[in-house]
Amino acid sequence: MFVVDSVKLKPGxxxxxxxxxxxxxxxxxxxxxxxxxxxxxxxxxxxxENVRLVYSLALSAVGANRRFPEYRESADRVAxxxxxKLNKPLRVAVIGAGPAGLxxxxxxxxxxxNPVLIERGGDAEAREKxxxxxxxxxxxxxxxxxxxxxxxxxxxSDGKLNSGISxxxxxxxxxxxxxxxxxxxxxxxxxxxxxxxxxKDVVTNASARLRSGGTEIKTFSRLDDIEVSDGxxxxxxxxxxxxxxxxxxxLAIGHSAFDTFRMLAAKGVLMEPKPFSVGVRIEHLQSxxxxxxxxxFAAMLPPAEYKFSAKSASGxxxxxxxxxxxxxxxxxSSDPGTIVxxxxxxxxxSGSNANAAILVSVTPSDFNGSLFGGFEFRSRIExxxxxxxxxxYGAPVQYLGDFIGMPVKNKLPPTVSPVGGECDLTTxxxxxxxxxxxxxxxAFDLNLKGFMAPGSPLIGAxxxxxxxxxxLRGESGESSIGGIFPAGEGAGWAGGITSSAVDGVKAAxxxxxxxxx
Ligand SMILES: Cc1cc2nc3c(=O)[nH]c(=O)nc-3n(C[C@H](O)[C@H](O)[C@H](O)COP(=O)(O)OP(=O)(O)OC[C@H]3O[C@@H](n4cnc5c(N)ncnc54)[C@H](O)[C@@H]3O)c2cc1C
Numbered sequence: 215m216f217v218v219d220s221v222k223l224k225p226g227x228x229x230x231x232x233x234x235x236x237x238x239x240x241x242x243x244x245x246x247x248x249x250x251x252x253x254x255x256x257x258x259x260x261x262x263e264n265v266r267l268v269y270s271l272a273l274s275a276v277g278a279n280r281r282f283p284e285y286r287e288s289a290d291r292v293a294x295x296x297x298x299k300l301n302k303p304l305r306v307a308v309i310g311a312g313p314a315g316l317x318x319x320x321x322x323x324x325x326x327x328n329p330v331l332i333e334r335g336g337d338a339e340a341r342e343k344x345x346x347x348x349x350x351x352x353x354x355x356x357x358x359x360x361x362x363x364x365x366x367x368x369x370x371s372d373g374k375l376n377s378g379i380s381x382x383x384x385x386x387x388x389x390x391x392x393x394x395x396x397x398x399x400x401x402x403x404x405x406x407x408x409x410x411x412x413x414k415d416v417v418t419n420a421s422a423r424l425r426s427g428g429t430e431i432k433t434f435s436r437l438d439d440i441e442v443s444d445g446x447x448x449x450x451x452x453x454x455x456x457x458x459x460x461x462x463x464x465l466a467i468g469h470s471a472f473d474t475f476r477m478l479a480a481k482g483v484l485m486e487p488k489p490f491s492v493g494v495r496i497e498h499l500q501s502x503x504x505x506x507x508x509x510x511f512a513a514m515l516p517p518a519e520y521k522f523s524a525k526s527a528s529g530x531x532x533x534x535x536x537x538x539x540x541x542x543x544x545x546x547s548s549d550p551g552t553i554v555x556x557x558x559x560x561x562x563x564s565g566s567n568a569n570a571a572i573l574v575s576v577t578p579s580d581f582n583g584s585l586f587g588g589f590e591f592r593s594r595i596e597x598x599x600x601x602x603x604x605x606x607y608g609a610p611v612q613y614l615g616d617f618i619g620m621p622v623k624n625k626l627p628p629t630v631s632p633v634g635g636e637c638d639l640t641t642x643x644x645x646x647x648x649x650x651x652x653x654x655x656x657a658f659d660l661n662l663k664g665f666m667a668p669g670s671p672l673i674g675a676x677x678x679x680x681x682x683x684x685x686l687r688g689e690s691g692e693s694s695i696g697g698i699f700p701a702g703e704g705a706g707w708a709g710g711i712t713s714s715a716v717d718g719v720k721a722a723x724x725x726x727x728x729x730x731x
Contacts, residue, residue: 215285216240217253221269225257225514236271240282249274251285256404259518262509290389292317292719293324300326300730307332307450308464309437312366313711314702314718315466316420319429320390321722322464328428329464332452334436334471335363337421338414345370348545349631352607357434360546360556361470361678364433365417367546367703368711372538372559373408375400377712387715394419397561405519409561432456437467437474440481446696462697462729464721466714467704469681470548472589475704479585484686484694487581487588488706491535491573491680492595492647494639495543495555495673496614496655497628498665500568503539506662517563520570522665524657528646530574532654535679537570539563542629543673545609552596553609555630555676567629571676572658574650588682598642599675603634610637615668618652628671642674681706691724699725 218239223231237244254270272285289295304327308319311333322329334357335341341363344355360370375388388400391408395415400406408416421431432452440463441449451457467474479485500517507518517539524532541559548554557569581587603610609630615622617639640648651672659666684706691699700707701721702714 215249215251215272215274216282217270217272217285218282219270221271222258222266223269225265225267225511227267232269236273240273240275242275242277246277247273247275252402254404255402257515259507262507265508265511265515288385290385291393292321292386292390295383295386295719295723296321296325296726298730300726302729304729305459305461306330306464306725307458307460308466310366310466310468310702310704311364311431312466312468312702313368313715314708314721315366315464316417316718317387317390317715318464318466318701318718318722319424320420321719322725323424323427323429325722325726327726330458331424331429331431332435332437332450333364333431333433334453335359336433337364338369338417340433341365341369342414348607352632354547354550354607356548356550357436359548360544361468361548364421365413367468367470369413369417370410370544370546370558371413371711372536372541372557373410373413373711374536375406375408375712377710379713379716383716383719384712387712387719391416394423407561407563409563410558411560439477442481442695447698460697462699462725464718464725465685465693465698465700465705466702466718466721468702469678469704471704472549472586472593475589475683476586478685482695483698485585485683485706486686487578487583487585487682488684489575489577490588490592490682491575492592492643492675492677493571493573493651494643495557495569495571495676497543497567497569497626497671497673498667499626500540500566502664503568503662506664517568520662522658522661524654526574526650526653528649530646530650532572532574532650534658535571535573537568539568540565541569542567543569543609545607545630545632546678547596547607549593549596551600552593553599553603553607553634553675554596554678555609555673556678565629567626569629571679572651572654573676573679574647585683592677592682595642595644595675595677602637602639602642602674606632606634608632608634609673610634610639610642611671611673612637612639613668614655614666614670614672617672618655618666620668622668624669626667626669626671628673630673639672639674680709690728691721692728
C-alpha cells in the first residue's frame, strides 16, 4: 500500500467520490484501487464558504505510481512496544488508575510483570453513584468522585484525545483503547473523541483485562506513606492499613491529590512549582458554534469545536481549553467545601450547549514561587467559588454581560448540576484573572462573531487544567527516590488523556528497561 495525502472533498461526499478523488490524486484509474484505508481525516473550515474534508489515505492499487511513500503499519497495541519481556519476579505497584496508571499497568502486564494497581476511589459504577449524589443532593464523596476512581479524571469527560505531543505512540495507545471498546474512528480522526458513555466501557474492560491477566486491583485504597531505604523505595502503606513490599512504583496520581503530594515531598521526593492556568467555563448554544464555524455545511458535519487564544492587556496568555461540543458542565470537586468545574459529553455530543474553559496563565511568581503555593492559590479560588455558589456544591454562575458591563438579554440556561446562585465572579477570581478574561472574550469575538453574547453563562471555577508542581525525574525515568517512576498529569509532564496515557506507557517501558538490565 502507498500513502496519498491532502485528498479534499466536500462534506457529505459518498464512498465512490472518495475513491475517485484518491485515484485522481494518485494519478491512476479508480478501478485499479482494491483497498482504501483512512489514515487521517480532518475538517478544513478556514473558509466557512468552502469547508472541506481532508484525507490522508493508504491505497492498495495495481500499477501504483512509485513517487508515493510506502505505507508502513505501526505498533497497534501497547504489547507491540515491549521489546523484551522481563523474566524475573518484580513487585511493582501502580498508584492511580487514570489514563497514565491504566496504560502503565497494561504495558507492564504485556511485559511479563503483574503489578498491583492501587486506586483511592471506587470502580466506574461506584463513581457514577457518587457523582449522581453530588448532582442531585449536593453531597460530595471526597474519595470517590469526578477526579478519583477507576479511569481517573478522564472518566466523566468529553474523552477528547487530541494532544500536541509527538504522535509516535498514538497508534499503540489508540489501538489499545479500540481493543477495549473505544470507537474505531479514533484511529484516524484528527480530533478523536470517545465520550463519557464509551469511556465507562473502556475502563470497565481495561479493569477486567488486567484482572484476568493476574493483576490485582485494590480500589478504595489510598497510598498514604512510602518506606525508603538507601535512597530507594522498598514499601508502601495504604489507607486500608495494608503494607506492601515493593521493588518499584509507578506514581500516576493525577493533579488533585494535594495530600499525597505533601506526603511525597515530606519523604524527600523532589518537585518544583510550575505554571498552570485558572478561569471559568463558558457556554453557548451549539447551533451558534456550528453555524459560526461551518456556515451552510453545518448540518453535514459533526458538532463544531473552537480553540482561541489571546494576550491580556497585561501580557498574560488567555486561551480556551477543553471545549466540549454538545456537552455539559460538571462539578469536579474532590476537596470538601470547594467548587471545581470541567466539561464532559457523551459520544453523540447531542446536547444543546457547547462549553469550554477560558483560562488565564498563572506563574510561580504569582504565589512567591513556593513549592505548594500553586495548590493553595487554586484552593483559595475553589473555596471562594463554593461560597459564591451558596455553599451547597452548586456551581456559581455569572452572565457574561453582567461580568463585562453589558445589558443581559436572552439568558442561556447553564447545563451544570447542581447549579448555585448568580454571583459576582470578581469575588471568586484574583483581579488579574478577571481582567484577563474580560480582555480575552473581546478578542475571541473577533474570531467568532457573537462569542461575547451577554446571555452566555460563565461558571466557576476552572482551576484544575494542569498540575501546579512537577515531580523531577532523571534519565532513567525515576524520581529523586530510586524505584519511583512518576507518570502522567500529576507528575507534571503530561496534560490531558492522551499525553498522560502515553506517559504511562513510557514510564512502564523505562521501568522494564531499568530492571531488565
Ligand atoms: C470532567 C473532566 C473532563 C475532562 N475532559 C478531558 C478531555 O476531554 N480530554 C482530555 O484530554 N482531558 C480531559 N480531562 C483531563 C484528563 O482527564 C486528565 O488530563 C487525565 O485524566 C490525567 O491522567 P492521569 O492518569 O495522569 O491522572 P488522573 O486521571 O487524575 O488519575 C489519577 C488517579 O490517581 C488516583 N490517586 C490520587 N492519589 C492517590 C493515592 N494517594 N492513592 C491511590 N490513588 C490515588 C486518583 O483517584 C485518580 O484516579 C478532563 C478532566 C475532567 C475532570
